[in-house]
Ligand SMILES: NC(=O)c1ccc[n+]([C@@H]2O[C@H](COP(=O)([O-])OP(=O)(O)OC[C@H]3O[C@@H](n4cnc5c(N)ncnc54)[C@H](O)[C@@H]3O)[C@@H](O)[C@H]2O)c1
């Protein structure tokens with residue numbers, strides 16, 4: 001039995017969909033940004049808040065969990081700058097409550113959703129896990145602080161954990177039953193596809209004066225189902241005792257510029273986008289591309305879907321979004 005906190009959200013719901021094929025799953029979510037419709041019918045859904053210690057204690061007394069996956073967080077970079085208190089409270093303080101209740105109940109296996117934003121503006125082209133972390137906004141800092149707390153808890157209390165630093169999650173489940181639906185939506189691929197589906201007038205490119213071949217930012221896009229599979233192998237590595245603590249990057253290892261992403265969206269949909277050039281968005285690094293060699297060498301995971309497949313799956317969802 002596995003507890004998935006934040007399992008009604010974009011990435012969490014895709015992990016649930018994969019995990020229910022082999023495990024019993026309980027989802028805890030306050031539906032602040034998630035969708036009840038995204039939660040697989042086979043799981044037990046609890047509508048509740050991670051920060052509510054009494055409710056967590058009741059939950060852990062009712063179920064014998066083998067592990068916890070933790071997706072619940074606030075994750076809008078701009079909002080984290082204007083309202084850091086919200087980010088430190090939800091992303092750190094609530095996580096401390098969860099860890100305390102887990103350890104009190106002898107539940108020691110923990111998978112944590114971290115981010116490429118922990119690297120800040122890296123000096124290297126391809127980022128592996130030993131590149132220095134230097135987050136430049138409260139969102140990235142909140143994730144790095146939890147990473148550091150996990151390290152200390154592992155040493156002191158025997159917590160076993162895997163931290164997964166995602167690069168840019170995108171795409172939708174192959175059935176198109178679930179997909180990416182954030183409100184407000186800030187991510188590039190859903191914004192372009194919403195525009196091509198007639199829901200937005202245009203797409204803005206945030207800056208074309210970066211030090212990259214076409215001047216627009218480069219990112220490493222990873223299919224959400226590939227991400228889901230990485231969570232399952234990571235959890236298994238803790239349950240098998242192969243890992244006690246580990247941190248892995250999750251990406252494709254290939255970088256695409258904003259312009260290239262828009263071109264591939266046009267190619268996949270057969271539609272032409274109306275694109276305007278605007279100024280840079282604050283805090284965007286020019287280039288973020290992962291090396292995921294470490295998780296391949298240690299756990300045999302690698303991304304299987306390329307950017308065209310990612311966009312095809314997302315387009316299938318965006319034509320008939322269900323929530
Ligand atoms: N989307 C990306 O590209 C990306 C990249 C790197 C890291 N991440 C991280 O991955 C995780 C999932 O991201 P996502 O895009 O699926 O976000 P999301 O907003 O779709 O999902 C988060 C889920 O957590 C729930 N939640 C938030 N606070 C809660 C609380 N206090 N109690 C209970 N439930 C709560 C929300 O209702 C939502 O269902 C986050 O931790 C995010 O920081 C995402």
Ligand SMILES: O=c1ccn([C@@H]2O[C@H](COP(=O)(O)OP(=O)(O)O[C@H]3O[C@H](CO)[C@@H](O)[C@H](O)[C@H]3O)[C@@H](O)[C@H]2O)c(=O)[nH]1
Pocket residue numbers: 075115116117166167168169186187188189191203204205206207217218219258281284288
């Ligand atoms: O309308 C838009 C939206 C985005 N972009 C650009 O597209 C790129 C990708 O942006 P976005 O999809 O918002 O993703 P990121 O800002 O790269 O952030 C994502 O990926 C990070 C890891 O790489 C995670 O930490 C974050 O949580 C996640 O939102 C960036 O250069 C943006 O400036 C535009 O030009 N126009």
